[in-house]
Amino acid sequence: MQNFSFHNPCQIEFGAGQISKLSALIPSDARVLLLYGGGSIKHNGVYDEVVAALSQHHWQAFAGVEPNPEYETLMRAVEFAREQNLDFILAVGGGSVIDGAKFVAAAVPHDGDCWLIIGNRVPIKTALPIGVVLTLPATGSESNFAAVISRRETNDKLSFKNAKVFPQFAILDPKSTMSLPARQIGNGVVDAFVHTTEQYLTYPCEALLQDRFAEGILQTLIEIGAQTLAEPNDYNARANLMWAANQALYGMVGLGQAQDWATHAMGHELTMLHGLDHAQTLAIILPALWRYRFESKKAKLAQYGRRVWQLSGEDEQVARQAIEKTADFFNAMGLSTRLSAYQIDAKIAADGVAAQLTRHGRVKLGEHFDLTPEDCRAILLTAH
Template sequence: MHAFSFHNPCQIEFGAGQIAKLGSLIPVQARVLVLYGGGSIKRNGAYEQISSALQQHHWQEFSGIEPNPEFETLMRAVQFARKHALDYIVAVGGGSVIDGAKFVAAAVPHDGDCWLIIGNRTPLKTALPLAAVLTLPATGSESNFAAVISRRESNDKLSFKNPLVFPKLAILDPTLTFSLPARQIGNGVVDAFVHTLEQYLTYPNEARVQDRLAEGILQTLIEIGPVTLNEPDNYDARANLMWAANQALYGLVGLGQAQDWATHAMGHELTMLFGLDHARTLAIVLPALWRYRFAAKQAKLAQYGRRVWALTGDDATVAAAAIEATSQFFAQMGLSARLGDYGIDAQEAADGVAAQLIRHQRLKLGENQDLTPDDCRAILLTAA
C-alpha cells in the first residue's frame, strides 16, 4: 500500500428535513448566493425549505447552471456575486451545480484570469465558503475538492482540485431524490459505480481495507440500483444510493491505491464532442478498456468477480465474466455500452477523442501511465 495523507473538513447532515439546519449552520451575517440549475428544486421542495431556513439571512439566487457547467455561465454568476457583495455560496443540485459552485467560490475573490483556475494553472489564495444541498446523488462532489468545468467555445472539459473549495457543509436528504427522472437515477448509480472502480480496479496492492470499502460500495449499488429505479419513493434505497455515491469519492477508497481514471479522461472528451451524459460515456468506455487491458487487470478483475459478483472458476474465466456482469448491470440501469446505440460513429469518436487527448496533453493515462491516445483510439473502436 502506497503512502498517503487524508483531510476532509466537510460537515455532513444526512436525512429527511436536514435543510432546516442551514439557518443555524451558516453565519447569520453571511451574504448568501444560492446557486442552482433548472426548476427541479422548486418541484422537489428544496427551494421552499431553503427559503425558510435562510429567512434571517440576506440571500440572492442565480439559476441556469448546466448539466456540464459552462465557464461562460459560471462567470456570469461570479459577476453577479461580486456586484452584490455575496460572500457565501449554497449550491443546490447534483455534481454539476456543486462543481460550478466550487469554481465560483474560487473565482469571486481571484484577481487574474479565472480560466486559469481550471487545470490548476494559477495559485489560489482564498475562496468563498461553500455549502452543498444535494438533490442528485452521483459524483460525491458535495464532500470533496474536485470539480469539472466545460468551455464550449474552446471544446474543453477540464478539472481542477483545491482544498480551498472543499464544501464546509453538505446536506444530504434522500427525499429530495424521489422526483428525479429514471434516467438521472440510472446515471447516478453508474457514475458512483465507476468512480469506485477507477480507484479499485487496477492491480493487487495490499490495500485490504480500501479494497473491501470499494467492494462494499459496489455490492450496495448492485443491490439497491434496481430498487431505486422501480420504487422511486423507497427511502431506504435512495438513502443508501446517496451515501454510496458520497463515499465513492469521499477520499477513503483511493487511499494508498494506484488509481486509473483513464475511463473518465476519455468520457469527458466524449461528452464535450457529442453531448452524451457523463455516466453514459463511462458505461461505454469502461468495459471496452477492461477488455483492451485484460492481461494487466486480470488479477484485480478476478478478485472483483469473486468478491462482488460471487463468480467461480480460474482467474481468466472469472475476470472475463466480471466484465460481462458489469456491462449487464449498466444495461439494467438503462445505460448501453455501445456508441452506436447513441447514434455515434465509433471511428469519429475514436479519432476525435484521441485528438482531444493530444491537445490536452493527456498522453499517458491509467494506473501505470502507459495508455496513449492511440490506445484510447483502439479502445473506442471496440465499443462500436
C-alpha cells in the same frame, strides 16, 4: 499499500428534514449566493425548504447552471456575486451545480484570468466558503475538493482540485431525490460505480481495507440499483444510494491504491464532442477499457468477480465474466455500453477523443501511465 495523506473537513448532515439546519450552518451575517440549476428544486419542494431555512439571512439567487457546467454561465454568476458583495456560496443541486459553486467560490476573489483556475494553472490563494444541499446522488462532489468545468467556446472539459474549495457542509436528504427521473437515477448509480472502480480496479496494492470498502460500495449499488428504479418512493433505497455515491468519491476508497481515471479522461472528451451524459460515456468506455487492458488488470478483475459478483472458477474465466456482468448491470440501469446506441460512429468518436487527449496533454493515462491517445482510440473503436 502506498503512502497517503487524507483530510476531509466537510460536515455531513444526513437524513430527512436536515435542510432546516441551514439556518445554523451558515453564519448569520453571511451574504449568500444561492446557486442552482434548471429549476427542478422549485417543483420538488427543495427550494421552498431552503428559502424557509434562509429566512433570517441575506441571500440572492443565480439559476441556470447546466449539466456539465459552462464556464460562460459561471462567469456571469461570478460577476453577479461581485456586484452584490456576496460572500458565501450555497449550491443546491447535483454535481454540476456543486462543481460550478467550487469554481465561483475560487473565481470571485481571484485577480486575473479565471479560466486559468481550471487545470490548476494558477494558485488559488483564497476562496469563498461553500455549503451544499444535495439533490442528485452521483458525483460525490458535495464532500470533495475537485470540480470539472466545460467551455464550449474552446471545446474543453477540464478539472481542477484545491483544498480551499472543500464544502464546509453538505446536507443529504434522501427525500429530495424522490422526484428524479429514471434516467438520472441510472446515471447516478453508474457514475458512483465507475468512481469506485477507477480507484479500486487497477492492480493489487495490499490496501486490504480499501479494497473491502470499494467492494462494499459496489455490492450496495448493485443491490439497490434496480430497486431504486422500480420503487422511486423507497426511502431506504434512496438513502443507501445517496450515501454510496457520496462515499465512492469521499476520498477513502483510493487511499494507498494505484488509481486509473482513464475512463473519466476519455469520457470528458466524449461528452464535449458528442453531448452524451457523463455517466453514459463511462458505461460505454469502462467495459471496453477493461477488455483492452485485460492482462494488466486480470488479478483485480478476478478479485472483483469473486467478491462482488460471487463468481467462481479460474482467474481468467472469472475476470472475463466480471466484465460482462458489469456491462449487463449498466444496461439494466438504462445505460448502453455501445456508441451505436446513441447513433455515434465509433471511428469519428475514437479519432476525436484521441485528438482532444493529445491537445490537452493527456498522453500517459491509467494506473501505469502508459495508456496513449492511440490506445484510447483503439478502446473506443471496440465500443462500436
